[in-house]
Structures are given as structure tokens and as C-alpha cells.
Amino acid sequence: MATDATTTKFQNPTDFRPDFHSEKISSATSYDGLHFWQYMISGSIAGLVEHMAMFPVDTVKTHMQAIGSCPIKSVSVTHVLNSLLESGGPSSLYRGIAAMALGAGPAHAVHFSVYEVCKKHLSRDNPNSSIAHAISGVCATVASDAVFTPMDMVKQRLQLGSDSVYKGVWDCVKRVVREEGFGAFYASYRTTVLMNAPFTAVYFATYEAAKKGLMEISPESANDENWVLHATAGAAAGALAAAITTPLDVVKTQLQCQGVCGCDRFKSGSIGDVIKTIVKKDGYRGLIRGWIPRMLFHAPAAAISWSTYEASKSFFQELNDNSNSDNVT
Numbered sequence: 001m002a003t004d005a006t007t008t009k010f011q012n013p014t015d016f017r018p019d020f021h022s023e024k025i026s027s028a029t030s031y032d033g034l035h036f037w038q039y040m041i042s043g044s045i046a047g048l049v050e051h052m053a054m055f056p057v058d059t060v061k062t063h064m065q066a067i068g069s070c071p072i073k074s075v076s077v078t079h080v081l082n083s084l085l086e087s088g089g090p091s092s093l094y095r096g097i098a099a100m101a102l103g104a105g106p107a108h109a110v111h112f113s114v115y116e117v118c119k120k121h122l123s124r125d126n127p128n129s130s131i132a133h134a135i136s137g138v139c140a141t142v143a144s145d146a147v148f149t150p151m152d153m154v155k156q157r158l159q160l161g162s163d164s165v166y167k168g169v170w171d172c173v174k175r176v177v178r179e180e181g182f183g184a185f186y187a188s189y190r191t192t193v194l195m196n197a198p199f200t201a202v203y204f205a206t207y208e209a210a211k212k213g214l215m216e217i218s219p220e221s222a223n224d225e226n227w228v229l230h231a232t233a234g235a236a237a238g239a240l241a242a243a244i245t246t247p248l249d250v251v252k253t254q255l256q257c258q259g260v261c262g263c264d265r266f267k268s269g270s271i272g273d274v275i276k277t278i279v280k281k282d283g284y285r286g287l288i289r290g291w292i293p294r295m296l297f298h299a300p301a302a303a304i305s306w307s308t309y310e311a312s313k314s315f316f317q318e319l320n321d322n323s324n325s326d327n328v329t
Contacts, residue, residue, distance in 0.1 A: 034316050039116050040109035042312035047108025050305040051100050056093035057297040058100075059084065062159045064290035065253040066263050077292055096158030099169045103151025111144035112309060115204070128212060130205045137204035141196040149192055150185035153256040160260050180259075188255035191271055195248035199241045207237035207306065230310045231303035238302025242294045247287040249294060251275060 034042075051058070063080050084092045118136035123129045154172050157165075166172040176184050210233035251274045259265040264277055278286040 034116075034313060034320065036113055036117070038313075038316040038320075039113040042309050042316065043112025044105040044109035045312050046112065046305045046309035047104040048101060049308045050108075050301045051104045052097070053304055054297050054301045055097050055100060057293050059093050059095065059159045061290040061293040061297060062156050062253060062257075064293065065250045066156075066160055066257045066260075095161075096155040096169075099151045099155040099158055099172075102169065103148045103155070107144040107148030107151075108305075110147050111140045114143045115140035128208070130209060133208045134201035134205045137200035138197045141200040142193055145189065145192050145196055149189045152192075153185055153188065156253060156256045157260050160257055160263070165260065187258075188252045191248060191252045191255055191274075194271070195245050195252055199245040202244055203237045203241040203302070206240050207233050207302070210236045228307075230306040234302035234304075234306035235299045238298035238300075239295050242298035243291060246291040246294055247275075250278060250287055250289055253290075254278065 060077060060080050063084065064077070088095075115136050118139045119132060122136055123132035126132065154169055154176070157172055157176075158169070166175065211229060214229055214233060248271075251271055254263065254274050254277075255266065257263045264281075266273055266277070275287065282289070
């Protein structure tokens, strides 16, 4: 039987072309035909583009959530925006952008690469498993937050303070280490993980479900390489996840900005203590301060991030395909 099968398969000797490179190609590539480092570069590009484009909205959100911050007292988006423009001009909307750039690139590289690897292993039997996507997202955020939290803290302090408070990223880092110790950089890490774990679980599960739903609704016009598809699914996922996790984001901002521009300083990093302080000063509405700019940030940011990430992946996939074709020939 085996002999017959072999004979049938190669009835014409010219049809037999041994692939000497198949083993090399298989071992060198990973999920979706990409190398691990290509996921990291794609994620890094996506993170930088996302945060650069939406940074002014993030600055407004930070001022709204930092109770007692100067010079902002109102919780209205328009009042915050006007106050920032009057006090420092358009450049005030970009304070801390250097710290963001230093942290967002490496953090997103870790985030997307860990997500892809976990998704590959967890959803092997069911590629459309929402649970696998959610768990993969949680694993990704725990890893990426460890990278991003220190620079996120520096970014938010620079966003709140004028040039008289901190002269720049390096000045802020030196002063924090000298005055508060290295632990201050991770004062909000626990809160950040507790916020981003459900955020990312909802985010990735919603993204994958929305993408699948859009492809089923209009299979002729929607395919996995359509950037509009990724942007729409990403926007829906970002908006929903942002709305659900706003209270913890307020707590994170308070912990990262404590002692800056009149913000309260907390004796412990207890989430409960911070929540009690917020409720005492501003009522329960204080826990949802900044939810509008937060949603305005995450909806388009997610759209930008996913469309950029998938476009970068497509570039690398095409690059790998061309390289593999050259190797085989």
C-alpha cells in the first residue's frame, strides 16, 4: 500500500522537487508565520503611534483624575482643556510625552508578543475561544505593566507639573529616587495590574468577538487583512474596557501623582484607603472622574493600535513569504 501511494504521488519524476529548506523555515517561524521579534517590533510601533496620536487626550484625563491638582479645579473636559491652553499653551498638552515614548515602545512590544504566544498555546483547539483570548490578554498586561509603570508614573507627574516642578524626564527620575525611593516608581503597580487585568480581558475578548462578528456579517467586504475591520473592532473593545475600569484608573492616577501639585499623599498604597479618600473629598462621582476623555482616548487609540499592529504584521508576513520563496527556489 505504501509503495502504491508513493508511486501514485510521483508518477512523473519531474513532479518531485525535494524541499531542503522546509525544516529550517518551520523552526525559524512562529504563530501566523512571524518571528517572535517581529511581534515585538509590530507591537512597539503600534504602541508608539497610538500614544503619540492620543497624548493630549491622556493629559486632559490625568488632570481631571488628579484631585487637588493645580491649576485645574473643574471636572469638565472643556474647562480642563481651556485651563491647560491658557496656562501653558498647546505645548502643555504634550508635557511628559518623552517619558511616554520611552515606556510605551518596550511595553507594547512585550504586551503584543506575550499575547500572541499565549494565544497560540491556549487557543490551539479552539482559535475563537474568548476565554483563551482573555487569559492571554491578562498574561500580556502583567508582563507589560512591569515595564511601563515606572515611565507611566513619570509621564503623569510631568503632565501635572509645570516646568518649575520638574525640568524633564531625567530630573523627575532623579528627584523621585532621592526624595521617595525606588519603590515610588511601582507604588501603583498592584492597582495598575488589578485595573488592566479586567481591562485587557474585556478588551481582547471584545476585540476578537467583534472582529469575528464583523467578518460573519459581511464576509465579502471584511477579511482579516482589512484595517477598517481591526480599527472598528479595536474601537469597540477600547471603549467598553475603558468605561468598566475607570474607577481603578482614578486610583492609579492618585497613587502615581501623590504629593505633586497639591495631590494627596497616602501613607500606604492600599486601594481601599485611596478610594475612601476620593469618596470623602468628591463623593462617589470622584471614582468616575475622567471617564469621558478615558473613553475618548481608548476607543480611537485601540483602533489606531490594532490597525497599525496588523499592518505591521502583514508587512512582516509578506517579507517572510518573499524570503521563504527565495530560499525554496
